Amino acid sequence: MGETYDPGVEADRLGARVIEWAAPLRPGENGLYLDDFRLIILRPKLEPIAQRSVLAHEVEHARSHDRPTRLTKPRMERLADERAAARLIDDDRLDDLMRTYPSCAARWAVDLQVSPHLLTVHLDATGRMIPDLTDDAIGA
Template sequence: MPAAVGNAAEVVHYDPLAELDRMGIPVIRQWLRDTWGAWSPVHRVVILADGLSPVQERCVLAHEVEHILAGDLGCGGVHGLRAERLADLRAARKLIALSDFCAAAQWATSEVELAAELSVTGWILRTRAADLEGGAQWLGTSRIAG
């Protein structure tokens, strides 16, 4: 790995948990059946699935922060699908700086290696890559919907 890129700990700049703390939004961890996380506007709490890795947690929390900032009230129907895509896109932009993406992409030999270097999930990495190629609006929904 080139010295200019550094390790994953040095690349991480955006901390969604700290952002939620600044907003006064608590995070509750519990068993969830069909999703990794959810924003409950009624209770003003983010629910995070038990058992996620630190990278998964970071990506889910970034996604939920974007729902909060957008004022999203639910994820059903066509409006919900659009809200999910926008939350993924905005989270990916905050989690992966363009300079970090470009530097690591020069040496990473796989998507898995690139995602690990950037401390993101494959889904967030693919969302950011599609964004940079102008096609993020066509991505499907993620498991971090909520």
């Protein structure tokens, strides 16, 4: 899907309200979906790429009406990541970037407007090479 996919529009279409509110989020957690309330909570002041990626992930929980338990949470999180990445990333554009900038994965993420995490998930899910996207590897 790629650039034409807007997770905010999709949240509206699904009837999920989106708010920014840090209080219910654990440290390191940037988003949360509450199915009982059809509510997506995002950490305030996320950078635009992070916000787009987190919102797309939470929209996938809304689409599936996820209600995780201790046993199902890891699988639900992985599926939400894979589905969000597939909607956000245009595979033809990714292939072009991989050919043009073969050793600059950070550029792929920025150009595709997705988080390094979702890019890595997508590369893994589609059987592509997974580069090192740590801050040290990209010179951040």
